[in-house]
Amino acid sequence: MKMKKKINRYCPYCKKHTAHTVERAKKRKASELKWGQRQFRRVTAGYGGYPRPLPGGAKPIKKLDLRYKCSECGKMHTRSNGGFRARMFELTE
Numbered sequence: 088m089k090m091k092k093k094i095n096r097y098c099p100y101c102k103k104h105t106a107h108t109v110e111r112a113k114k115r116k117a118s119e120l121k122w123g124q125r126q127f128r129r130v131t132a133g134y135g136g137y138p139r140p141l142p143g144g145a146k147p148i149k150k151l152d153l154r155y156k157c158s159e160c161g162k163m164h165t166r167s168n169g170g171f172r173a174r175m176f177e178l179t180e
Contacts, residue, residue: 088173092180098157098164105159109178112152112165148172 096107117124130138150170156163 088175089177089179092178094155096155098160098162100160100162100164101157105157107155107157110154110156111176111178112154148174151176 090109093106093108095104097103098105098107119125119128127138150172152165152170154163154165
């Protein structure tokens with residue numbers, strides 16, 4: 088799927104349609120200070136096996152997480168429905 092880098096979209100902050108730049112969100116490193124990660128480190132420390140079933144195979148098509156940046160106010164927002172799936176994604180001029 089090809090998508091333009093600049094598109095007109097509704098900005099929830101400006102409350103009107105403005106030009107937006109599109110970018111794909113990158114995965115950040117998970118925080119070690121979150122409760123789930125602290126719990127996981129505590130359970131896996133020492134002797135004993137993995138505390139939950141090992142992850143299975145990945146889905147063939149990942150969901151795209153797109154961020155839209157408003158050209159007027161400079162704020163970013165994402166799609167309300169949580170993204171969409173596409174096998175191939177490319178941002179064009």
